[in-house]
Amino acid sequence: METLDFDVVILGSGIAGMTSAIHAELASGERLRIALVSKVHAMRSHSVSAEGGISGVLYPKENKDSASLHGYDTVKGSDYLADQDAVQMLAESAPKEIKFFERLGVPWNREENGRINERPFGGMSVPRTAFAADKTGFFMMRALYDEITLHKGIEIFHEHIVTALLVHRGRFVGLHAIRLRDGRHFLFRAKSCVIATGGFARIYGFATTAYASTGDGIALAYRAGLPLKDMEFVQFHPTGLIPSGILITEAARGEGAYLRNSRGERFMERYAKSKMELAPRDIVARAIMSEIEAGRGLRNKESGLEYVHLDLTHLDSKRIDEKLPMVRDLTTKMLHIDPSKDLIPIRPASHFTMGGIHTNLYGDEMLGPSGKVADGIWAVGECACVSVHGANRLGSNSLSQCAVWGRIVGTSVARHARGAWKVASDTAGRLSAEEEDRIAGMVDGKGSEDPYEIMREMQATLDRNLYVYKTVAGMNRAIKDLKKLRSRYVDIYIKDKGDTYNTNLRDAIEIGNMLELAGVVAECAAARKESRGSHYVLEYPERNDERYLKHTIAQKGIRGTRIGYIPVRIGMWKPEKRVY
Numbered sequence: 001m002e003t004l005d006f007d008v009v010i011l012g013s014g015i016a017g018m019t020s021a022i023h024a025e026l027a028s029g030e031r032l033r034i035a036l037v038s039k040v041h042a043m044r045s046h047s048v049s050a051e052g053g054i055s056g057v058l059y060p061k062e063n064k065d066s067a068s069l070h071g072y073d074t075v076k077g078s079d080y081l082a083d084q085d086a087v088q089m090l091a092e093s094a095p096k097e098i099k100f101f102e103r104l105g106v107p108w109n110r111e112e113n114g115r116i117n118e119r120p121f122g123g124m125s126v127p128r129t130a131f132a133a134d135k136t137g138f139f140m141m142r143a144l145y146d147e148i149t150l151h152k153g154i155e156i157f158h159e160h161i162v163t164a165l166l167v168h169r170g171r172f173v174g175l176h177a178i179r180l181r182d183g184r185h186f187l188f189r190a191k192s193c194v195i196a197t198g199g200f201a202r203i204y205g206f207a208t209t210a211y212a213s214t215g216d217g218i219a220l221a222y223r224a225g226l227p228l229k230d231m232e233f234v235q236f237h238p239t240g241l242i243p244s245g246i247l248i249t250e251a252a253r254g255e256g257a258y259l260r261n262s263r264g265e266r267f268m269e270r271y272a273k274s275k276m277e278l279a280p281r282d283i284v285a286r287a288i289m290s291e292i293e294a295g296r297g298l299r300n301k302e303s304g305l306e307y308v309h310l311d312l313t314h315l316d317s318k319r320i321d322e323k324l325p326m327v328r329d330l331t332t333k334m335l336h337i338d339p340s341k342d343l344i345p346i347r348p349a350s351h352f353t354m355g356g357i358h359t360n361l362y363g364d365e366m367l368g369p370s371g372k373v374a375d376g377i378w379a380v381g382e383c384a385c386v387s388v389h390g391a392n393r394l395g396s397n398s399l400s401q402c403a404v405w406g407r408i409v410g411t412s413v414a415r416h417a418r419g420a421w422k423v424a425s426d427t428a429g430r431l432s433a434e435e436e437d438r439i440a441g442m443v444d445g446k447g448s449e450d451p452y453e454i455m456r457e458m459q460a461t462l463d464r465n466l467y468v469y470k471t472v473a474g475m476n477r478a479i480k481d482l483k484k485l486r487s488r489y490v491d492i493y494i495k496d497k498g499d500t501y502n503t504n505l506r507d508a509i510e511i512g513n514m515l516e517l518a519g520v521v522a523e524c525a526a527a528r529k530e531s532r533g534s535h536y537v538l539e540y541p542e543r544n545d546e547r548y549l550k551h552t553i554a555q556k557g558i559r560g561t562r563i564g565y566i567p568v569r570i571g572m573w574k575p576e577k578r579v580y
C-alpha cells in the first residue's frame with residue numbers, strides 16, 4: 001500500500017465534485033494540494049449524461065419570475081418535505097452559478113436577442129431551465145474538466161475505486177482506494193474530505209442512470225457510522241425508454257410532447273388538469289402506472305414490459321433536431337424509429353435518489369441526529385441530502401444543487417484544510433492496512449455465491465416491490481429478500497484473481513454497496529406509513545403531516561438499521577394539499 005498526502009481529497013468527479021474542487025482551489029488562493037478521486041475516468045462520471053438543463057431565475061422581469069416562486073415550486077414539488085432554508089439558498093444562488101458556468105464556457109442555448117434560453121420543466125410555474133440542447137451535463141462537465149486542467153493544485157486520480165472512508169472518533173483520517181489499472185492499494189491522507197459520489201438508482205433493474213451510480217460514498221459513510229437521511233424517497237422518471245430504461249429527457253415534454261395511452265388519449269387530463277404532461281415526476285409516473293393497471297397500456301413482446309407512448313409527432317422536425325438532438329439519436333439508434341413520425345414507448349424508470357448522506361445546510365456531514373458535525377467531512381451533489389428535494393425532486397434542480405453546494409462546500413473545505421492539523425499518521429495507516437486485508441480476503445475467498453446473480457435478484461425484488469406503487473406486503477417481502485441476499489453475499493466468490501483491471505472485484509464491491517443501501521431503502525420505506533411525493537403506499541394513500549412531516553434518519557446499528565426522525569425546517573410555505 002502506498003500513502004499519498006494531500007490537504008483535501010474529493011471523492012467523485014461529477015459536476016458536484018469538480019465544482020467543489022475548483023471553488024476549494026479558488027478560495028485557498030491556489031495554495032492547497034487537492035486530490036480528485038474517481039472510479040471511472042473523470043469525464044465518464046454519470047453527470048455527463050444530464051440532459052434537459054439547470055434551473056435558475058435568470059430573467060425575473062421578462063418571465064414574471066422570482067427566487068421566491070422558484071422556492072415555492074420546489075417546496076410544493078417536494079411534497080413539503082424539503083428544508084425551506086435550503087430551498088431558499090438554492091433558488092437565490094442558482095442564477096449566479098449558471099453565469100459562472102457561462103464564464104467557464106458552457107454554450108447555453110440562446111434566444112435571438114442573445115439572452116440565455118430557458119425551457120419549461122415539470123412542476124415549475126414558468127420556464128426557468130437553462131440548457132445546452134439536451135446535452136447540458138456533458139457541456140458542464142467539459143467546461144469543468146477544461147478548467148481543472150488549468151489548476152496545478154488539483155490532481156485527478158482516474159479509475160481509483162475507494163473502498164473505505166476512514167473515520168476515527170468522528171474525524172476524517174483518510175480514504176482507502178484501489179487503482180484499477182494494476183490493483184495497487186492507496187491510502188489518501190488529507191485534512192478534509194468531500195464525498196461527491198452521486199446517487200444509487202442502479203439498485204433497480206429498470207433505471208436511467210449510469211452503471212456506476214451504485215451509491216458507494218453513501219454506503220461507505222453508513223458503514224463508518226454516519227447517518228443517512230430520507231432514503232425511502234427514490235424518484236421514478238416517467239419516460240424510461242422501452243426496453244432498456246435509457247432516459248428520454250423531460251425536456252421533450254418541456255418542448256411540447258404528449259403522453260398517450262393505448263387508445264391514443266392524452267390521459268394526463270385525468271391526473272393533473274392544469275399542468276398535464278408537465279406535472280411533477282411523481283404524479284406523472286403514477287398516472288402512467290394507473291393507465292397501465294387499468295388496461296390502457298401496451299406490452300413489449302421482447303421484455304414483457306408494459307408501457308404507454310410519448311408523442312412528439314406534432315412537433316416541428318427542425319425543433320427536435322435543434323433542441324432535442326439526443327432524443328432523435330437515441331430513438332433512431334435504439335428502436336429504429338423517427339420521433340417526428342413514430343410514437344416512443346416509455347414507462348417509469350428509477351432515476352434519482354432524493355435521500356443520501358445527512359448534511360446540514362452547509363454540506364457538513366453530521367454525526368447523528370443531534371446536530372454535531374463530523375470533523376473534516378462534507379458531502380455534496382446527489383449523494384448528499386441537504387435537503388432541497390424532499391420527497392420528490394423537480395427536474396433541473398439537481399444540477400443547480402450540485403453547482404450551488406459545489407461552491408459552498410468547496411469554500412468551506414478550503415477554509416477547514418488551511419486551519420486544520422494533519423491527523424497522526426498511524427491511525428489512518430492501521431485502518432487502511434485492515435482494509436487491504438479485507439479486500440485480499442474477498443479475492444482469496446472460497447465462497448460459492450455469484451455476486452451478479454445476487455445483484456439480479458436484488459434488482460428484481462426492488463422492481464417488483466418498491467416501484468411507483470408500494471404495498472405493505474411488498475415492502476415486507478423486499479426486506480426479507482434483501483436480508484437473505486445480504487447473508488448470501490458474505491459467501492461470494494471473485495472469479496478473477498488478477499490485478500489488472502479486475503472489474504470482477506470492482507463489481508462485487510459495488511454490489512455489496514448497493515445491497516446495503518437497498519436494505520436501508522426498504523426499511524425506511526416500510527417505516528413511513530403514509531404517501532408523500534415519490535413514496536406511495538396503497539394502504540396509506542394520504543399524506544400524514546401530523547405523524548410524518550419529518551426526515552427519516554437511518555444509522556447502522558449492531559442489529560441492523562436504526563431508524564429515527566428529525567423535524568423538517570418549515571419557513572414561509574406552510575404545507576397545503578398538492579394540486580396541479
Ligand SMILES: Cc1cc2nc3c(=O)[nH]c(=O)nc-3n(C[C@H](O)[C@H](O)[C@H](O)COP(=O)(O)OP(=O)(O)OC[C@H]3O[C@@H](n4cnc5c(N)ncnc54)[C@H](O)[C@@H]3O)c2cc1C
Pocket residue numbers: 011012013014015016017037038039040042045046047048049050051052053054055136137160161162163196197198199208209210212213215216217247351352380381382383395396397398399400402
Ligand atoms: C439520464 C439522466 C439525465 C439527467 N438530467 C438532468 C438534468 O437535465 N438536470 C438535472 O438537474 N439533473 C439531471 N439528472 C440528475 C443529475 O444528472 C445528477 O443528479 C447529477 O449529475 C449528480 O452529479 P454528482 O456530481 O452528484 O454525481 P455523479 O455525476 O454521479 O458523479 C459521481 C462521481 O463519484 C465517483 N465515484 C462514485 N463511487 C466511487 C468510488 N467508490 N470510488 C471512487 N469514485 C467514486 C464517480 O466515478 C463519479 O466521478 C439526470 C439524471 C439522469 C440519470
